[in-house]
Amino acid sequence: MPSQDVEVDDALAAWIVEQVRAGQPPEAVLAPLVEQGWDEDAAIDAVEWVTRRFLEQHAVEEGLPVPVRVPAPIVANGRATVDAGDRQVQVLANLLHPRVIVFGSVLSHEECDALVASARSRLSRSSTFNLDSGVDEVHEGRTSQGMFFARGADALCRRIEARIATLLDWPVDHGEGLQVLRYGPGAEYRPHYDYFDPQRPGTSALLARGGQRVASLVIYLNTPECGGATTFPDARFEVAPIKGNAVFFSYDRPHPMTGTLHGGAPVIEGEKWVATKWLRERQYV
Numbered sequence: 001m002p003s004q005d006v007e008v009d010d011a012l013a014a015w016i017v018e019q020v021r022a023g024q025p026p027e028a029v030l031a032p033l034v035e036q037g038w039d040e041d042a043a044i045d046a047v048e049w050v051t052r053r054f055l056e057q058h059a060v061e062e063g064l065p066v067p068v069r070v071p072a073p074i075v076a077n078g079r080a081t082v083d084a085g086d087r088q089v090q091v092l093a094n095l096l097h098p099r100v101i102v103f104g105s106v107l108s109h110e111e112c113d114a115l116v117a118s119a120r121s122r123l124s125r126s127s128t129f130n131l132d133s134g135v136d137e138v139h140e141g142r143t144s145q146g147m148f149f150a151r152g153a154d155a156l157c158r159r160i161e162a163r164i165a166t167l168l169d170w171p172v173d174h175g176e177g178l179q180v181l182r183y184g185p186g187a188e189y190r191p192h193y194d195y196f197d198p199q200r201p202g203t204s205a206l207l208a209r210g211g212q213r214v215a216s217l218v219i220y221l222n223t224p225e226c227g228g229a230t231t232f233p234d235a236r237f238e239v240a241p242i243k244g245n246a247v248f249f250s251y252d253r254p255h256p257m258t259g260t261l262h263g264g265a266p267v268i269e270g271e272k273w274v275a276t277k278w279l280r281e282r283q284y285v
């Protein structure tokens, strides 16, 4: 259970839970508290604490994994641009469930080109980690080529990592190194979840290095002529791959209820390059 820093009586807790269950946004729950004389920070703490306690109890009762904190870079109807330290990033679309944000202009075109140039000679056929056997395997649902940069591999990686950390308000050391993928014509990445399946035997070894993955940022390094959208089948939603833009999605527990099933649809014409950043719960080692 979360620790409690604020006093919330049962009636107030029940009212907060009722608002949250009815789908009220956080601002709508906070405003009446502040009007009643609550200090704003204390009201935020109270709403967060009650909501988290409710979600955890609900998870335990339903036999679901308990939700954890995830990067939450923007609020509903907030600023159209976010200060990412050395660059202003645009908010192009914001979906609450699944939690998906489309960002514009995360990287400059020069940065995209430089990342492609440095990854190109190091590509190999993408493999997928088999959590049952514990080995990396080539998979017919994943016909891209890829490579990983170690975190902080060079000045460009460090600049991009710092920008992502500021944009997402999530520490650099909680992130895996950037993964670059190239999809040729016809190549795709069939729908999957990015979190590690808790039921599989190989997962505990992966979790030991920084906990679960809690969010993904897929940055488009070019604009394919046709196809190559990132699809979210549960939401019937797709993001067009535009050079420099990115799609962010978070998953507060390793469960399909997050609605974060997603894939890279086949490239119809041209090729598609992306850089993916995965964010962990804790420091990734």
Ligand SMILES: O=C(O)CCC(=O)C(=O)O
Pocket: 181, 189, 194, 218, 228, 229, 230, 231, 262, 263, 264, 265, 274, 276
């Ligand atoms: O290529 C895409 O659009 C999605 C990539 C992806 O799902 C991943 O890297 O995990």
Ligand SMILES: [Fe+2]
Pocket: 192, 193, 194, 216, 262
């Ligand atoms: Fe993915």
